[in-house]
Amino acid sequence: MRDVALRAGVSIKTVSNYFADYPHMRPETRARVADAVAALDYRINASARSLRAGRSDMIALIVPELDQAYFAELAQEVIDAAEPFGLTVLVETTAGDRQREIDALSGARxxxxxxxxFDPLALGPSDVEHVRTGFPLVIxxxxxxxxxxxxxxxxxxxVARVAMxxxxxxxxxxxxxxxxxxHSPSHTAALRRRGCEIALADAGxxxxxxxxxAALPxxxxxxxxxxxxxLADGLEFDAVLGFNDALALGAQWALIEHGLDVPRDIAVVGIDDTQEGRYATPSLTTMxxxxAQIARRSVELLVDRIASPERAFVSVVADFELIRRRSSGRQDHETPLTTPNERPDR
Amino acid sequence: MRDVALRAGVSIKTVSNYFADYPHMRPETRARVADAVAALDYRINASARSLRAGRSDMIALIVPELDQAYFAELAQEVIDAAEPFGLTVLVETTAGDRQREIDALSGARxxxxxxxxFDPLALGPSDVEHVRTGFPLVIxxxxxxxxxxxxxxxxxxxVARVAMxxxxxxxxxxxxxxxxxxHSPSHTAALRRRGCEIALADAGxxxxxxxxxAALPxxxxxxxxxxxxxLADGLEFDAVLGFNDALALGAQWALIEHGLDVPRDIAVVGIDDTQEGRYATPSLTTMxxxxAQIARRSVELLVDRIASPERAFVSVVADFELIRRRSSGRQDHETPLTTPNERPDR
Incomplete structure (x- = not known):
């Protein structure tokens, strides 16, 4: 950190704030530190640090499951983000089971x-004691x-408001x-539903x-x-908004199976931007x-928390973006798509 | 193991052979042990074992990457297979990099x-010393x-011969x-290519x-x-065989982008049976x-190896199966598909 501070011409405290994503930092300062970090290819000396503190240089990533693309891709991003810090990531899955989530945070682990x-699914307000342990944790x-x-x-x-x-x-x-x-226990589901309500109300x-x-799981x-x-109930609809990409892709599959055209008859939009959606036919519009930012910030916050156990807790809200693809093209086929369907990244 | 042996009416050695997938076991004996295991919901007493042997009850799964569906789904299967043994799985990725593969097997780890x-990608014959360490390892x-x-x-x-x-x-x-x-360094690629050659030769x-x-990665x-x-080279072809599902799905995407009909103009077949292929449009024929069997056998072999460090090495070849879906339907549209396109498992 000293080298970064020297190079950026700031205090060590400022560098620490940078890694903690401290909100009250001037953009120029943030950019200077970022440049210095990049220039020095900042890499915490893992072995020296371990010797110093008796650390394992292992962190855990606790997610519900790996065979959902969102979590698998998040895991890879966390592993990539941890690598420059010399940290190995132990990936654990809980199947969204409360006891397994508690076990993953247990003293033995x-x-x-x-x-x-930790990306929790089942833990609720009554489980505060399992979270508030003083152990370095990023949720x-x-x-x-x-x-x-x-x-x-x-x-x-x-995210849901913009999608709707x-x-x-x-x-x-x-x-x-x-x-x-x-009735879903998940805050995520309730918030996304509320976002839809707001968008609908705004449009009258x-x-x-x-x-x-509910569409669980x-x-x-x-x-x-x-x-x-x-379709069996005869419900009339002209679009499907899946609260994640997997739901949207399953919906799109079923619509096409029933002879419907996506997007001409029904538009489909997901949330997550998994790689699968980019190569779907039609390619999936998604949020x-x-x-990558979530993964990077999580690792940076955790590294900083391990180094500074006493600093105040911070909350970072990640940026998001609407990715327009073919599944939500206009019903009027004469109108060209707003964006070309270029070959995705991978 | 004693309980299983008693219930199955076999020796403890036979139960051990069962878990080691020992080839010379009579089918009736194997079935008897399997029934006993199922009946007892066989679960190694993890904490007792740890106390006994100073073990961590953690095993590593070392794969090239998690944002490829094949490896993510394999990881989930290994985690599920390890759970009944009270084992936590540390998932590590190597990006197929030789040094990272060696590091993952290092003494410190x-x-x-x-x-x-360990699912290696880069290690070659000259790396034998990193594999032959006496450390319990399943490749x-x-x-x-x-x-x-x-x-x-x-x-x-x-697998490739049947697909072709x-x-x-x-x-x-x-x-x-x-x-x-x-020119690929991978044995897998060379073997799959050879399987294609054989199928073509057999058909004259x-x-x-x-x-x-090569299509790397x-x-x-x-x-x-x-x-x-x-397509740009004007090569005439009526089918694509991807050596994994990701290649096949990328190919299918490009064909459809170019206005070609899959399977009428070009059939597409993959290898892996990832969940994504089941919900693709058209759904992907694959091997x-x-x-699940690979994951289960790997965990069982490792558990047995940890318990019996001296037993001889065994090799298990997993079953495989052709999954016919729409992407390889006949060119003649009048002919019905060989199998209906039922809703996949998840």
Whole structure:
């Protein structure tokens, strides 16, 4: 950190603030530190640090499952982000099971790792004692432990609002919402549903409970089944908003199976920007939650927390972006697509 | 193991052989042990074992990358297979880099884990010393360390031969092969290419080097680019065989982008049976390499190796299966598909 501070012409405290994503930093200062970090290819001397502190140089990433593309891609991003710090990532899965989430944070596990990045699904407000242990912990995507740990948040409400507004702006009026049950225990689902409500209200459109499906778990199959039920029930809809890409891709598959044209008959939009959606036919319009940024910030916050156990907890909200692809093209086939369908990155 | 042996009416050695997938066991005996295992919901008493042996109850899974669906799904299967043994899986990625593969097997890492399941990409015959360390190790899918560790193998030659034969039997004659460069360092690529050669020779068809593309790395993008090059070169082909699903799905995407109909104009077949292929449009015909079996056998072999460090090395070849879906339907649209396109598992 000293080298970075010297090169950037700032204090060591400022460099520390940079890694902690401290909000009150002038953009020029932030840019100077970023340049210095890049120039020095900043790499914490792992072995020296281990000797100094008896650390394992291992951190855990705790996610519900790896065979969902979102979590697999997040895991790879976290592994890549941890590598420059000399940290090995132990990836653990919980299947969204409360006891397994608690076990993953247990004292026995904590003895073997320096800290953990945790994407919880089942833990609720009554589980505060498992989170507030003093052990270095960064929580991704769940707000209910605000103030008890460092957080990297997805702007769930805004993400869903923008996705729904995109559908409304491209002429859709009756949007099937997959994953938004009011009874879901997940804050994410409730926030995304609320974002949809806001977008509909802003456009003067009604929110109709029949258009919301729990679609649990958020896998392709649940998306396909929800669409099949809606078609069987004779529900009229001109778009599907999946609360993740897997639901949207399952829905798209079922629509095409039933002889419907996507996007001419029904538009489909997802949330996550998984690689699969880029190569789907038609390619999937989706909200990119800034997964690389989430991974990088999570690792940086954790590294900083391990070094400075006493600093105040911070919450970072990741940027997001609407990725327009073919699945939400206009119904009017004469109108060209807003963006060409260029070959995706990989 | 004693309980299993008692219940099955066999010796403890026989139970041990069962878990080691010992080849010379009578089917009835194997079935008896399997029934006893299932009946007892066999679960090694993890904490007792740890106390006994100073073990960590952690094993490593070392794979090239997690944002390829094949490895992510394999990782989830290994985690699920390890859970009944009370083992936590540390997932490590190497990006297929030789030094990172060596590091993952280094002494420092080995102190923290009881054993490792390793899917190597870069290690070659000159790296034998890194494999032959006496440390419990199960190698997946690579034959060159035969006799130096326990192996779980994919029948690469046969898998590719069956995939190519399927295309020939459904009327295809000029098959673009993606991933089969003769210069590839990977045994897998060479074996799959050889399997294609055999299928073509058996059908009296020529093997034309122009129809083989290295398509490295085996990602969707490389599959798309290989197809675009073939189209630009004016190469005439009526099918694409991707040496993994990602290459096949990238190829399918590019074909559809160029206004071609899959399967009417060009059939597409992959290898891996990733979940993505099931929900692709058209759904992807692929070879299922028995991933769940690979994961289960790998964990069982490793558990047994940890318990019995001195037993002889064994090699298990996993079953495989052709999964016919729409992407390789007959060119004649009047002919019904051989199998209905039922909703996949998830």
């Amino acid at each position: 904590r003895q073997r790792i320096d800290g953990a990045i 991704i995507g769940e707000r209910q432990f605000d103030g008890l740990a460092d957080h990297v948040l997805i702007a769930d409400l805004e 507004s995109h559908l409304i702006e491209t002429g859709r009026r009756r949007v099937l919402m997959l994953g938004g049950s009011g 459109l009604p929110f109709d409970e029949r258009y919301v499906s 958020w896998h392709r199959r649940a998306g396909a089944e929800a669409v099949e039920r809606a 990119s939650p800034g997964r | 080995r102190q923290r884990i009881d054993g490792a399941i 997946i899918g690579e034959r060159q360390f035969d006799g130096l560790a326990d192996h779980v193998l994919i029948a690469d030659l046969e 034969s399927h295309l020939i039997e459904t009327g295809r004659r000029r098959v673009l092969m993606l991933g089969g460069s003769g 068809l020529p093997f034309d080097e122009r129809y083989v593309s 085996w990602h969707r993008r490389a599959g798309a680019e290989a197809v675009e090059r073939a 299922s390499p028995g991933r």
